[in-house]
Amino acid sequence: MDVGSGFSAPAMIWKENYKHLKIFCINLNYKQLFFSKKLLKYNKYLRCSYDIYDICLINSTSLNLPFIDQSIDVIISLESAQHFKPFSNFIDQSFNILKNNGLLVIAVPVINPSFANSFLGKVNKLFKLGIISLTWTSEHYFLDELIEVLKDNRFNVVDVKKIGSSVYDPLSDYYISHRKEIKKKIIKQYGFVIEQILYRSIKKMNNLSKNKIIDYVIIKAIKE
Numbered sequence: 001m002d003v004g005s006g007f008s009a010p011a012m013i014w015k016e017n018y019k020h021l022k023i024f025c026i027n028l029n030y031k032q033l034f035f036s037k038k039l040l041k042y043n044k045y046l047r048c049s050y051d052i053y054d055i056c057l058i059n060s061t062s063l064n065l066p067f068i069d070q071s072i073d074v075i076i077s078l079e080s081a082q083h084f085k086p087f088s089n090f091i092d093q094s095f096n097i098l099k100n101n102g103l104l105v106i107a108v109p110v111i112n113p114s115f116a117n118s119f120l121g122k123v124n125k126l127f128k129l130g131i132i133s134l135t136w137t138s139e140h141y142f143l144d145e146l147i148e149v150l151k152d153n154r155f156n157v158v159d160v161k162k163i164g165s166s167v168y169d170p171l172s173d174y175y176i177s178h179r180k181e182i183k184k185k186i187i188k189q190y191g192f193v194i195e196q197i198l199y200r201s202i203k204k205m206n207n208l209s210k211n212k213i214i215d216y217v218i219i220k221a222i223k224e
């Protein structure tokens with residue numbers, strides 16, 4: 001199950017590599033699912049086998065997953081869980097529908113514990129994040145908070161990989177070195193001011209990532 005599935009791009013890759021999989025793509029955004037359906041049909045991924053599609057698109061919130069208890073082997077949520085509020089509801093739901101020993105994997109942006117424990121972190125995380133708090137519109141979770149919620153919900157956290165330098169640095173380097181082309185497109189659609197804010201935000205992101213204030217993590221947990 002892919003929760004917060006966007007345009008189902010990950011599902012297509014998984015299906016390509018593991019043909020036997022049955023994948024449920026869960027997305028709150030109906031328009032995205034509609035587009036996914038077209039993409040999947042075009043790429044011939046929507047093939048009916050028995051009574052169920054190989055890739056099944058479901059318009060639902062992550063906070064109330066329409067599945068029976070202990071029915072799912074693996075739940076993956078990529079670049080989405082920062083939008084699930086409260087995060088604990090998603091984890092609670094995941095626990096219920098996962099089979100025993102089922103796997104939950106979340107890839108999510110976080111704020112590092114070193115900052116969380118600093119004076120500024122305690123007083124106001126938005127202060128230090130500066131302009132990035134305008135463009136990072138989802139929740140700003142501390143890594144410790146997420147792990148705590150998983151543990152509270154009886155998940156065993158088996159691995160936490162920090163991959164911020166492989167996410168923010170290439171993204172900001174790309175923007176900075178291709179700004180001329182990107183700028184034209186953004187100005188055309190959103191105007192000059194938005195591009196200025198975005199550019200400053202991208203530079204701030206690069207800086208915060210290098211100083212290890214923000215990070216990106218892959219958390220792997222098992223229902224035991």
Ligand SMILES: C[S@@+](CC[C@H](N)C(=O)[O-])C[C@H]1O[C@@H](n2cnc3c(N)ncnc32)[C@H](O)[C@@H]1O
Nearest residue numbers: 004005006027028029060061062078079080083
């Ligand atoms: C940044 S996209 C990530 C897309 C995809 N996981 C990927 O890696 O290509 C975030 C996705 O989460 C979905 N989303 C946000 N809040 C949600 C919620 N509460 N329940 C289900 N999906 C949600 C959005 O509609 C969007 O498709």
